[in-house]
Amino acid sequence: MAYSDKVVDHYTNPRNIGTLDKSSKTVGTGLVGAPECGDVMRLQIQVNDVTGMIEDAKFKTFGCGSAIASSSLATEWLKGKTIDQALEIDNMDIVEELALPPVKIHCSVLAEDAIRSAINDYRIKQGLEPLVAEKSHH
């Protein structure tokens, strides 16, 4: 199965690889997936606690090319968004943008899970209620 040009581009030049200080109150960290499943994604957001704007986003991913591309794209999209806007990112947007084939949809689901998980972590640190009714895809 051939990869789309966009997947190849994100894989070859991944955006925003890296690590933010996970102990900081303004950083939200999402770690999703499991090594036994062959995919683990860590996505972090740096939030301005005055404006509620995501100022920086970083990822590291253990997974296939589509998983790497999905998380790279997610960090790109997250930057400059508010938390509420970030919550609107749907895995199917990622599927569409990267032209992922059906067998790779779960890689995009993982990216969406990672976004929600990072936001939750941030909310908890800020003393807010965690999001409820997290979409279950599995």
Next chain:
Amino acid sequence: MKLPIYLDNNATTQLDHRVFEVMTPFFLENYGNAASKSHAFGWKAEEAVDYAREQIATLIGANEKEIIFTSGATESNNLAIKGVYEMYAAKGNHFITVSTEHKAVLDACKHLEKLGAEITYLQVGGDGLIKVEQIEEAIKSNTVLVSVMYGNNELGVIQPIREIGKLCNSKGVLFHTDATQTVGKIHVDVLADNIDLMSFTAHKMYGPKGVGALYVRRKNPRVKVTAQMDGGGHERGMRSGTLNVTGIVGFGKACELARLEMESEAKRLSQLRDKLENALLKLEESYVNGSSEHRLPHTTNISFKYVEGEGLMMGIKDIAVSSGSACTSASLEPSYVLKNLGLDDELAHSSLRFGLGRFTTEEEIDYTIDCVTEAVNKLRDMSPLWEMFKEGIDLKSVQWSEH
């Protein structure tokens, strides 16, 4: 050096030009049916088939009458297993095989289970090998067949075939081996190994796809299998169907070339394989899967911990290899062969199989070493697991989200 580089010779091999050359006249001019006894077209085809049968038999130390042509090793395995089950039903219904066999063996056994067979699936050790004692313990009074593959397609490990053959012979149990990856790569001798039935195929040894053989012993004991394909009664009644003359001619030539070149090739390939393996093992946290002592000369299977196999293959896109990673399979399950070694799923996901072949050059191996090393390092830089490992976090202690 031409890109891409082909290092997936356990999946299939490139047709050798010398094989292609002897095949071409049989596509165009010599199109007779080997079963036509009444004219020169048929005689010519039959003669060519007989010659190929001899070339094939010689490679494995068999008599040409013991070669039954099939469409490939999948069919040979099915014919051996199902054919023995039917033919020897009066003798018993218990078969012994191994959990790391090819699906063609395992699924044929599963099929028989539904028909009332009793199958014992033995577990291999961490090195991928089965012990003769395990088989000895499993043999019962109603055991009819033991089926153990010769060289494993994913790991390259070689089972103790000669000892198993001897044991089976002494117990009066038939012994089948799937030698698809082995014939033509290392010396195989059906007599010395006490093999009663043996599956192999042309396309793994620089011959054409779609033609294979089942060796069926004719003496001490005389073995028979019930045909699974009914029809004109070809191949001594064990496999009907007009023979694939062109393919068989190529198969014969491929066996002859293998016989002549095997020894020097095995030496050359094991040197190249060792060079590749030693260089890649210099990477931290990389491991060879399966025994490196009892192994085919051209295969190595290596796990690069904290890097996912499919992601890695994408990073070495000019090199054709395969991976045990689930991401490469539709089922999202990692390789059952690697799991059977007792490997953590995580390591199975991180594996690459390199299968060298007749046309592999040293230059290609050098390129592969550089390319894989670079890709592994790059992917580790973006792997959260690598970062955690480097921080000394025990990954087993982490609460992973259910997936």
